[in-house]
Amino acid sequence: MLTYDKVSLTYSGTAEPVRALKNYELAVKAGEPVSLIGPSGCGKSTSLFLAAGLLQPTEGRVLVDGESVDKPRLSTALILQDFGLLPWKTVYENAELGLRIRRFSQVERKRRTEAALEQVGLSEFVRMYPHELSGGMRQRLALARTLALDVDLMLMDEPLSSLDALLRESLQDLLLELWLSRGYAQVLVTHSIEEAVFLGKRIIVMSSRPGRVSSIVENPGMGLADYRGSEEFYRTCQRVRVLLYQGGIAPAGNEAAGGSGGRAATGPQAAGNGVAAGNEAAGGSTYTEDSQVSENA
Numbered sequence: 001m002l003t004y005d006k007v008s009l010t011y012s013g014t015a016e017p018v019r020a021l022k023n024y025e026l027a028v029k030a031g032e033p034v035s036l037i038g039p040s041g042c043g044k045s046t047s048l049f050l051a052a053g054l055l056q057p058t059e060g061r062v063l064v065d066g067e068s069v070d071k072p073r074l075s076t077a078l079i080l081q082d083f084g085l086l087p088w089k090t091v092y093e094n095a096e097l098g099l100r101i102r103r104f105s106q107v108e109r110k111r112r113t114e115a116a117l118e119q120v121g122l123s124e125f126v127r128m129y130p131h132e133l134s135g136g137m138r139q140r141l142a143l144a145r146t147l148a149l150d151v152d153l154m155l156m157d158e159p160l161s162s163l164d165a166l167l168r169e170s171l172q173d174l175l176l177e178l179w180l181s182r183g184y185a186q187v188l189v190t191h192s193i194e195e196a197v198f199l200g201k202r203i204i205v206m207s208s209r210p211g212r213v214s215s216i217v218e219n220p221g222m223g224l225a226d227y228r229g230s231e232e233f234y235r236t237c238q239r240v241r242v243l244l245y246q247g248g249i250a251p252a253g254n255e256a257a258g259g260s261g262g263r264a265a266t267g268p269q270a271a272g273n274g275v276a277a278g279n280e281a282a283g284g285s286t287y288t289e290d291s292q293v294s295e296n297a
Contacts, residue, residue, distance in 0.1 A: 001185045002028040002051055002153060007060035008210070009046055020046045022210035024060070030152070033179055033186040033222065035200030037193065037240065038247075043211030044189040048155045051187065052078040064153065074102060076153040077146040081161055083138050085130045091117070092126040095144045102149070116148040119181075120174065136167045140174070147178065154179075154186045160195065169228075172198055180223060193244070197236045198228055205243045215243050 007024040010017045020043040028034050036044045049055040050062045053072040062069045064076070085094050096113040104112070117123050120140040130138055139159060146154065156175075160168045172195060179186055179199075190196050196203045201222050207214040217240055221232045 001030040001032070001065060002026075002187070003061075003063040004047065004050070005061040005063065007047075007050065007057045007062060009043070009050065009055065010058045019210040021057075022212055024212050026204060026213055028185050028187060030185055031183045033188070033199060033201050035196035035203045036187065036189045036206060037191065037196045037203060037244070038206030038211065038214075039208050040191075041209050042206045043209060044206060045157050047211070048078060048157050048187065048189060051153070051155055052076055054078075073153075074149075075151050076155065077149060077151040078155045079142050079146060079157065079159045081158050083130075083142040083159075085138060085141060087130050089129070090126065091122055091128050091130075091133070091141055094130065094141055095122075095148055098145055098149045112148040112150070113144075116144040119147060119178070120144045135163050136171060139163065139171055143174070143178065147182070152184050154184050156186070156188045158189055158191065161191070168195070175199055176223065193237050193240050194228075197233060197240060198222065203236075203240050205240065205247065207247060214247055217243070 004024050004026045007021055008019070009021045010019045024043070024047065036047065038044055046055065050057060051064070051069060053069045053076070056070065064073060086097065089097070092113060095117055096109050099109040099112055114123070117126065120143050122137065122140055122144060125133065125137065130141070133141065142159070160171050163171065176199060188196070188199050197219060199222070201219055203217040203219055204213055205215045205217065206212065217236065219236055221227050221230065221236070227233050
């Protein structure tokens, strides 16, 4: 489906060039949900813009279904942090915007838009404007606009980062439900360990800039009922946390403590706890830089 083949990208900075990605290699299968996590500035968002055809690599190739991505494709959707809604258009008009741009017939636009708004629970708000909606409703509207297009590749750049914890979990559940029902390939960029584990069959841990894949955590339990409350979910979160610490990345606040509640250890204490936890916290995993996680148990 989506392939990054030895991709490097360098931005022309004000003072000097900035290398965002170096030898970035990743393959996402059709229908597979993948999460990207790593330090700020490591090229996570850049990798999405490349997949969306909004940027071109300095070196290497980005492919979708074996074809180079040299421009935006109709079956790829990109959802950004600010949702990309037009404030002067109603809920209905925002939801149908992509269909109108693609010149769908009025009958087909109506059918798809109404179905998408129904799926995200916004059918009763079609005449409202974005400023009249809550943050969660605006996010659902952005999803509805994407769902109306019937895409096969969903790219999301921290779409839930501005929401409070309970609303964020609710929309994580919605994203999971939509993926299960639609079956598109999904690449989610997030700074939340728990979100990455809840929504990714594989969690891609990236290095600091220039970004590359430093490790991959397999997450077969993703999508199972009550996975968020399971021991396997907790152990997978711990595994990702250890890898982030070993890469010199210190999650802040509740994320370092394992989500909601608790006080995070910091500095040498936190790093020491992560390494000392070793096989137990990582579920018997061993890690070396530039390698995948090797499961021993």
